[in-house]
Amino acid sequence: MSLHAAGPLVAGALLICTGIFAAAWGRSDARRLISLPVLAAGAMVSVAGVSRFAASPRDAATGQVLAALVAVAGLAASVLGAAWARRGDQR
């Protein structure tokens, strides 16, 4: 049993599908916002997997930085979403 390129991509796709499920299933803004970190986690795993198994080794650092950037983007989107949800509750 070994890990190939398909493994991280399938794992990332599973996390992204779970994030979309959270966005569709949630009955409130708080529940739907769960999708943001889950989607970011799925994208991060996919990008890191592509970087790890890339044909050209020069992409390794680029993929790592892109994966980190995706995670930070997920945090930024969550901050915006949480602020939006709290503002909606106050109204």
Next chain:
Amino acid sequence: LDSTLAIIFYVCTGLAVAAALAAIVGPGAWRAGALLIMALGAAASVAVLSAFLAALVGLVSLGGAALLVGGLAEPGGRAAASSPGPARSFATAEPATQIGAVAAAGLLIVLLYASARGAFHAHPAVVPGLNEIGRALFGRDALALEAVAGLLLIAFSGLSVTMGRRR
């Protein structure tokens, strides 16, 4: 990667998916903890892929996002227990929604089969790097990418209009 790392990767990914599902369908008190476990599992999966910087940044960022999102209060204390289950939601949905759900399930099965048994799995060494993917998407397949982007824009616009009408 050897088999031990592969097993660790799949266990971490499974933990992340299970924790995310627990945060989605479980009680509100579980949400922050389950999302933290999801962030830990995803970061560990990335660390197994030798991307330690991304794993560290991901753990901090996704952990922060988990605490932020998990700490939000639900209006009226509505819990998942009060929501109808998947079977009842499917039975009472509109025909277009039912067709979409069946199509999504079929697409998931096809994608899982393609990833497990298709040519993509049989030739893992031909997976290109990020530069090649970028050249393919924005150069060779630019028209197809724009078509998909337009389709997604129309789909999400329709979704937002439909949800706005329901509210």
